[in-house]
Amino acid sequence: MPAQDVILVGILLLALVTVESGGYFLTKVVRGNVPANRLQMSFFRAGHAHAAVLLVLSIAILAVISNAALDGFWLWLASAGVPVAAILMPAGFFLSVIGSDPQRPNRLIWLLWIGAAVLTAALITAGVGLIAGGVAAL
Template sequence: MTIQPQSLITIGVLLLALVTVESGGLFLKKVAQGDVPTNDLQKSFFRAGHAHAAVLIVLSVAILSVIDNAGLTGFWEFVARDGVPIAAILMPAGFFLSVIGRDPQRPNRFVALLWAGVVSLTAGLLVAGVGLLSAGIAAL
């Protein structure tokens, strides 16, 4: 199994991005200790943003490790290769940015980033899944 250079580069960037998720963990520790004033909405959105960032980055690495074997090209290759990594940026950004400010009572307009990430995640998973299934079946 050969991994294409663009996949290797993206995996490298994603692994380095996990360092930012790690620093986000330090921020969450400060929130939990009460060192950063937050309300319940902010606490829950910050936790969700942090968790989604980590899980989606790891999922992206897993998909990129095998997607080159799916034989996808053009638009479908882009969606399969980049859908989940894009979601790994958009969804956490939506969680964090939608509750910035002092004592927000509901998410602001940045919550749209969360929903854009949901679309990107769903498309990426569907296209990668179907592409890999098709490649596996064809290889039987």
């Protein structure tokens, strides 16, 4: 694994600690210690879950991406796209419902959709690159 990927894995592992602290915040929300309406509770849960899953998925991709038939921008997208989505998507969930008793998400919901587009592009690139790398190794 290239050194920059090892460093990124270390950063992602440390980022999981912030997700862990977000879990503590969620326990306060569901116990009623932090005021939140149903929309906020749903979006907070979704943001928390997406953050954790995407960080772990990022680590899994980095473990194998050196076997992909990719270079340059495409290798960068396959390696960094999911970690970028792990920032954008939860940010969209959390930031779009901040405030007192919002009834619908605000404009920052676009962060979620931008993150989803980046995630899709990264997964397709990584998948195709890994298949091509595997076929070439046969």
